[in-house]
Amino acid sequence: MSKFQIHTIESAPEAAQEALKAVQQANGFIPNLIGVLANAPTALETYRTVGGINGRNSLTAEEREVVQITAAVVNGCGFCVAGHTKIALKLLKMPEEVVNALRATSRIDSDDKLDTLARFTLAVMLQKAKLTEAQLNEFFAAGYNQQNAIDVILGVSLATLCNYVNNIAETPINPELQPFA
Known part of the structure; x- marks a missing residue:
């Protein structure tokens, strides 16, 4: 059980309701992280804005997931590990051995460039x-x-916002993400 309220569209502060509607429409569900972030509409806005900016940075989608999974593991955020594992495996079709190595913070033997990125991210943090x-x-x-x-x-700064919010709230992992926990 979360230490913080997990908002629905109906229970969220008015300033967060449109964002929750957009997330529901895009995903088919509202990830519990978003429901928790709705407690602070400006934090939710920051997450969505910075997430959009991060999504168009100079790294590839796969490289961005390397950063996100590495950060989530370092910050001890099981929710984000699960969410980004799902993105990496199902949406981006990244090799399972790469994702498993990231989750274990071990060497990515099959891809030296991604391994360098993961180790760089780890060192940055x-x-x-x-x-x-x-x-x-x-x-x-x-x-x-x-x-x-x-x-x-x-990417680390975006991950830190999400990871820390999930950690303080003890956000439960949605059923849609449980298989990737």
């Missing part, structure tokens, strides 16, 4: 982005650039 020259050089040698590095930080 654990070292508060105070990376060594060698870490940056390894990231750049894998084919990434300065814009990509900053977009990793953008």
Whole structure:
């Protein structure tokens, strides 16, 4: 049971109702994270706005999911691990071994570039982005650039909002996401 109210369209503050309607229409259900974020309409707006911006950053969709899953694992957010696992496997058709490696924070043997990205994301988080020259050089040698590095930080910032809200609220995982938990 959540420590915070999980809003429906009807129970949400008026300022959050249109966003909940849009999410319901797009997904067929309202993820509990969105219902919790509705307690703070500006946080919900931030999530939706930054999520849209993150969705058009310089990383590929698969690379964005590497960042999101890595961040969710580091931040201990089972809800976001499940949600992004579903996106990675079902929507993007990412290989199961890649997703399993991300969830375990282990090496991605089948894709050196994604492995470098996952390790870079992990270092950004654990070292508060105070990376060594060698870490940056390894990231750049894998084919990434300065814009990509900053977009990793953008993705981590979005993930942190969601992960922390879920962690404080103890948001239960929706039945639609349970198979990916």
